[in-house]
């Protein structure tokens with residue numbers, strides 16, 4: 065018997081968000097922010113929290129320090145009923161942290177990756193993998209310790225009978241160093257957004273990117289912002305328009321919420337069009353409240369938003 069539907073492997077960090085700042089920071093001077101918010105950041109955590117709110121049994125594996133920020137992370141995940149038993153705490157590194165300076169719709173971020181860069185492939189044992197039906201990994205380029213051996217992890221997961229998914233997310237180094245030919249055969253669902261897909265495949269458009277990876281890719285789901293999303297089912301491309309939200313609060317975590325909706329249906333073995341539609345609705349729900357998890361408080365609230373804002377029966 066499996067204990068968890070999904071094991072999420074990913075980056076963990078705290079966001080310190082400064083709002084209502086008196087102008088731009090200047091070196092050698094001090095300015096004030098009139099509002100402060102300290103929350104769990106990281107797209108892997110948004111995915112795990114929202115997948116749990118969609119009534120899946122989720123466990124998290126990541127690396128954090130042994131500091132106060134680490135407690136914010138585990139407390140926040142546990143509040144969303146995400147199991148934190150496999151999160152590795154180390155005294156050698158500090159918990160990752162992002163300072164966000166918000167200026168209306170724009171922002172300036174400074175990130176210290178810390179412990180997340182030191183999670184290694186060998187830290188994820190077979191004994192932990194077999195506890196889950198599905199492995200999801202997000203933000204591979206932020207997890208530099210894992211990057212070179214990522215194909216080994218997915219190969220192991222498949223050999224142990226898990227289904228798998230990967231959301232690569234943006235590469236801050238913009239090198240896009242990922243051996244897709246080696247990796248994608250072991251990834252059941254590949255979940256980049258359009259920009260990431262083009263860079264990762266070295267292509268100028270979706271179709272030519274798909275032509276390159278066709279020989280070895282499985283399902284490819286490409287998120288396309290307010291246009292919705294596209295799915296390559298290994299034979300043809302299916303596109304579905306978004307449940308357009310005209311009053312977007314912000315798009316933080318929309319892609320992660322899309323992933324949570326898609327994978328939630330994928331695990332129930334729903335057909336791919338249904339998974340795509342569900343991803344679009346959870347992506348849209350995400351945009352109705354600030355940050356990545358606010359709209360996903362619990363299943364009752366999620367259903368309510370789907371019904372009232374998008375006339376969608378969840």
Ligand SMILES: Nc1ncnc2c1ncn2[C@@H]1O[C@H](COP(=O)(O)OP(=O)(O)O)[C@@H](O)[C@H]1O
Pocket residue numbers: 256257258286287288289290291292293306307308309310312315317318319320322343344345347348349351
């Ligand atoms: N304005 C919007 N209205 C409704 N849905 C949206 C909107 N923007 C994004 N979405 C949904 O969120 C999904 C993910 O957004 P996208 O920006 O493509 O991903 P990422 O956050 O990874 O960059 C989209 O595929 C779509 O379903």
Ligand SMILES: [Mg+2]
Pocket residue numbers: 107233257319320
């Ligand atoms: Mg994304």
